Amino acid sequence: MKENGIENKGNRFSMWKLHLSVATVTLIPAAVGINYVAKAFAEGLKLPLWLGSLGTYLASMLAGPTAGAISGFINNIIYGLTLSPVSTVYSITSIAIGIVVGVLFNRGWFTNAKRVFVSAILIALTSAIISTPLNVIFWGGQTGIPWGDALFAGMIGNHINIWIASFTDEFVLDILDKVVVAYIAFFIYRQLPQRMINYFKDNQ
Amino acid sequence: MEIRDNSIQRIAQMHWYNFVDPVTKLLLALFLTMLSFDFTNLYFEAGLVLFSLMLLLLSRLSSATINAVSFCLFLIATMVLIQGLFYSGNIHPLFSVMRITFYREGFLYALTMSARILIIIFAIGFFMSTTTVSENAKYLESIGMPYKLVYLLMSVCYILPQIQQNMKKIQFAERARGINPQKTVTQKVRSILPILIPLIIKTFDQSINRSITLQLRGFDSPSRTLATPKYRYFQTKLSHYLLTLVTILLIGWKLWQIISKFL
Structure with missing residues (x-):
């Protein structure tokens, strides 16, 4: 399938390969590094975004959902061990993001700007659904982002159920972040040299 | 006691935490976390916080752990504030400032959650500050x-x-x-x-x-040589089995507590 410069060579049978090739083994740490640096970069610019899943998106697009899921998982483990130990439990969310991006990309949902938007909403929904119970268990429903938590506090103050308040808090933050990250990943993927894309696809 | 590391020809000083293997340290962190989730008594939580803090102070307090604590302090403060004001189970007022009432139930709930977060930070901090990347890889x-x-x-x-x-x-x-x-x-x-x-x-x-x-360099070669761990650890298998078993029991008990609410 080829549309607007993005070609998806994968198929539904090959994308779930669990065998890690040497190319994938070296791609995953790079993706984790990109996640880490992109997050630090967003924090440095004081953006209302995390960008911490950019590497996971790219790993899923280049080497499939398994590589994306492992990138997301290791990213949270490393982040949890070095900066915020509670982040470790959010590795479940990162695994889900990696899988959803990989599947959507493989099915051609990253081929044009409109489809990327739909994909981003699905990814944000997945992320919010999985993160909400974790937020309730570990942070009493909060996300730790001041303006999202202000919304959460307002909803709790109006006696709205904690699960709905926490989901809204998470989804409002996720939708913005995941849409921006999806477009950045889409744009960056189009800029990657074809030999690079082929190398990771051929060596899966 | 000292150990000679042949690879770099230097003598490293051995500490008590060098006898505990990396997996035991991680399992201990998981065990302490599960204990804090199963027993919600505030005094017990405080005891666990103190225990994990002592574990950290008796080993090495790294700047990474201090960063992690400072990173979470703001979140803990907002959690105490939000739960103290808006927690659904709030009944008994604790104090009032300018007509805004702060409640006891929300405050205690937030304290319990904060204790859990501190236990996770201290226990993971103990693992991080007492192991190195190469030690973990080899082990x-x-x-x-x-x-x-x-x-x-x-x-x-x-x-x-x-x-x-x-x-x-x-x-x-x-x-x-x-x-x-x-x-x-x-x-x-x-x-x-x-x-x-x-x-x-x-x-x-x-x-x-x-x-x-x-x-x-033959990374995929089946005849790779295994790296030898740097330290000799104390009772690794026993501590792995014991901690895994107790943690599984604690997870099972927590799940039963949740399920029994719906029965």
Whole structure:
């Protein structure tokens, strides 16, 4: 399938390969590094975004959902061990993001700007659904982002159920972040040299 | 007691925590976390916080742990504030400031949650400050973890500084070209791509080079030599089985507590 410069060579049978090739083994740490640096970069610019899943998106697009899921998982483990130990439990969310991006990309949902938007909403929904119970268990429903938590506090103050308040808090933050990250990943993927894309696809 | 590390010909001083293997340290962190989730008594939680803090203080208190604590303190403060004011189970007022009432139930709930977070930070901090990347890699491989997975986990720690260095170089080059610091959010978002695109292409290029090098050096070869762990650990199997068993029991008990509410 080829549309607007993005070609998806994968198929539904090959994308779930669990065998890690040497190319994938070296791609995953790079993706984790990109996640880490992109997050630090967003924090440095004081953006209302995390960008911490950019590497996971790219790993899923280049080497499939398994590589994306492992990138997301290791990213949270490393982040949890070095900066915020509670982040470790959010590795479940990162695994889900990696899988959803990989599947959507493989099915051609990253081929044009409109489809990327739909994909981003699905990814944000997945992320919010999985993160909400974790937020309730570990942070009493909060996300730790001041303006999202202000919304959460307002909803709790109006006696709205904690699960709905926490989901809204998470989804409002996720939708913005995941849409921006999806477009950045889409744009960056189009800029990657074809030999690079082929190398990771051929060596899966 | 001392140990001679032949690879670098130096004598390393042995501490008590060097006799505890990395997996036991991680299992201990998981066990303490599950204990804090199963027993919600505030005094018990305080005892667990003290125990994990002592564990950390008796080993090595690293700057990374202090950073993690300071990172979470703001969140803990907002949690105490929000739950104290709006927690659904709030009944008994604790104090009032300018007609705003702060409740006892929400305050205690937030304190319990904060204690759990501190236990996780201290227990993981103990693991982080008492183990090294190479020690973890050698040990994990020696207990049977696939070497590809070990490489994945450990290479991140070495690749990350390299990527950060590349980013600094690219940012410096962008500034040298006269790109000024961005002020509005739109300007900031637009400034992301000129830095991230070269950074990501360079990072993936280095990955391809690393992959070719690994293939040439026989990374996939079945006759690889296993690395020998640096230290001799105390009762590793016993502590693994014991901690795993107790943690599974605690998880089961917590699940039963949740399920029994719906029965």
